[in-house]
Amino acid sequence: MQKQNNSLIVIIFAHFAVIFTVLSQMLNYQRYFRPMMFACWGIVLAYSLLAKKAVYINSYIKTFGLTMLFILLHNIVAFFIYDKIQISNYFQVALIPLFVFFTMFQVAGHITPEQFDKILVTYCVCGVFLALYLHIEYVPDMNTWLSSEVYIYGSKNSAAQIFISTAIILLFYFKSDKKAVNILKCFLVIYLAVISMLLQCRTALLGFVCVVAYYVFIRSDKKRRLFFLIILLLGVLFVISNKSLWEIVEHTFFLDKYDDADLNQLSSGRLDLWVEALQMFSQKPILGNIYYYVDGMYISVYAALGIIGGTAILIPWFKRVSRNFKALSFAQKHKSITNLESTICYLTIFYLIESTLEGYPPFGPGACSAMYWLLCAYMDYTYYKPPQGSLVPIDSKLAK
Template structure:
């Protein structure tokens, strides 16, 4: 495609897809020689890192809750990349970590709650939506007590929505007050207009694309940047990975984790431009654990961990 224009060499996907490729190669070589303790160290280190990052963001950008309630614009501009890290940490804490004592379980779930709180404070609306869809899919597809979990979740949501303190937080986190009465395009930060412009750019060069382009939808962004041929190449990587993750049939904790994380990235990829390929190392654990848990048919995490999985 670079033969047809220099902007293709500067394209976003040329520069972001090599990291998942390298991570996958590392995972392929790591899984056959790894021990249970190796995975436990990696998962705990990742969660610790996500927590340190969240605390740094909290202190640096959101030191005052009252000031946060008054702001009407995004303060932390790297929120979408951070949300991928935090969402992965949440799912690791819920599904994969081995809790040997009740206090460890409380600490792990508290970490998951804090990371979710930071997603809200940072106003990562897409990530919050994606996590909600992922956990709903878990309840409907994996849970043995679908009715009980659905009822419990509904009660919690209604309580949070009708409580004045938590409702004010939700309104600010999701910008419901700012966009009250707005149409879908405005509420989505102009995504619909951006999609229209990107599709118009795609129509001008449908086979090869127009070169470097970004819009908040990875599928449309790929079409506009590298056309139909590039779309087939790029999205076949993602679709193959997603299908493999969903088809993993061991029934163990890693299956539930990867199903939720894959669903998270599916929603993210509809509403953001780079997921599930990055940017940077944001999606590191998705590709690494997909390869080690699915492609190598390896289950390194004990089955009797996590209250959610234990049901």
């Protein structure tokens, strides 16, 4: 009975944890929702451990955990060399996905697939609510938006990760034969994309376009591919021919602001900043500058942590990419593919684009990428169910 009560508490607080994770992106209320988010995740972990009386780990948790210990040791060594106490921003950012992954790996044994689906529904509802809130709060009317020459929302990239993650889950995870449900899904996905445009989340939109392109050209059959291409062509022609719509597209990507601009200006100065980051790396190539940020994670981590720490922090990410696509390939080979594997791979493509042009994805910033790591943990657990009621290391079949 006590075990059932603990499992029920885990499920209830998992919903609350997801709710507060999304709502913590509301800057005006962050000071309220963030403590609630951490408290709920802590309760979820504590009760899941109490219910099972075991700690379950797999090879990926070992890799991620050892990487974080190595980065901490790296920072300690840097303190003695540089005589300056600093904890790398990448160590801090990567702690949250490690915690979320570890927690969900414990939780997975308490929930049925149906209960997991309900958690994803909660996330999607909150993602749409966040979009609606930011729409009302930051985009009062189109004239004001079109006349703005600065980004209207400071945490737009964090919010966009939630918007696009929600859109991908709606499109590829929740599939239905009901026409009304599919119409609602399409409407919500379009709305989330439009809000991403209004908040000028350019990188997220590019990532979403790449996901759709991957689905159309790689995953869909020839008939659907032709249909999508015709719809896409007609849509592009309609937008270009409509002055009002084209103005929105121009302002979304700041093409109106950067008239006759070069590639560096169009990328918000990224090219110059990358050159500067490489110079910073060249000054301290071994241990790095410890605390450093530039848009473009693969450059930023080396400027921050040097060749040693930068390579180390990328290992969990590249291993995650490999495992996700290996899971999809494994499922295809055995004709057992589910919406879970395909959705995670679409999200992985999205985060490959995000990580190239932004500094913190897929690790953060904050908890905005939590759903990605939650899904990955659930998939890892379902591929190899651990023995019940004992402390065990779990090596997924995918790791072999």
